[in-house]
Amino acid sequence: MQTAIIFDMDGTLFQTNLILEPALERTFEYLRQNNLWSGATPIEKYREIMGVPLNVVWKSLCPDHSDKIREKSNQYFQAALIEEIRKGNGALYDNVLPTLQSLSESYPLFIASNGETAYLQAIMSAYNLERWIKGCYSIDIIPSKNKSLLVERILKEHNIVSGFVVGDRASDINAAIDNNLIPIAVNFDFAQLEELKKAQHIVEQFPQLIDIVKTYRIQVLEG
Template structure:
């Protein structure tokens, strides 16, 4: 058994907002071109629900569309996201490289994300995160699409005894609590104050994660 650190991806490690608007706009441009959407792109609505499973995203953004159209929209969206990642239009939050490098010396690091596998792999590959991250898990691997169950899967597969879940949304903090881990909330772009209040710790900068973990696990880093 071992301690481990589990990171969320969007809004925690990766600045999703840098590619979100462009990819969403392109997706709704295609919907408009096929006469399947009228009006503006619902970007603000997406920002409000950022972090929920993708099926919920498209149910929310396109409540009057068929499942087939929602799935097609998500396919387009994912393609546009990956294209922007590969083009270098995204970025990681300041301090991610150094913090992951230092943590990985003594602790295994995993990613648990609501993102789809191809999208996550594009980020991991573009920034070479496998230098420090043992494995990246997608919510697509869990039939229930539940973040707590995804974290449970990581714990069981890797003999994790304790550690932290680090993220920006309520699902991350609940996943930590329900699996006997501590949580660190990052007050970044998609974070909401009411949700952050349920985290064990809250940071304003990514580098502030390190002293919290070291304080709770003084034998590391």
């Protein structure tokens, strides 16, 4: 029987807020220069919907644009995000690396993210997360863009029968519940407490995960 821990990326491991504004500003400046947008960049709107699949993001940010323009906007945005990461303008949350190292000594660790593959790989490479992460899965591989199905795929591919999902939005909590895993919420930048009510635990500091996971391991051993 294999137990694993599956993490969200944006707003859970990675401080997306540090690169979000400049990348989004560059994208909407591109749209303005091409007479496809007028007015301010909808940064606050993006913050509200952070964590949903990218096709939903662009329908929300650009409701009056064609799918072709939305796709082009997303491509520009993704390239800007990756450039920001490679410049070193992003960061992991405090104590993410030592916590992952500690957890990886007892559990296989995975990532299930609504981010695109190239973006996720840029983060993985920038912080050498392959040291502790066994697999990084993008919602790209799920046609329905349903995170519960993405987590289900990880479970099947790695013969995982129990474990935890750690994330900051409702899609993470629901993915845990739908797959009979334990939902743990992080109350960081993009978290909305109303969405996290169904989580079994809410943490304010990343290292708290170690004690939470250890408690369940002790219960299993004693049982």
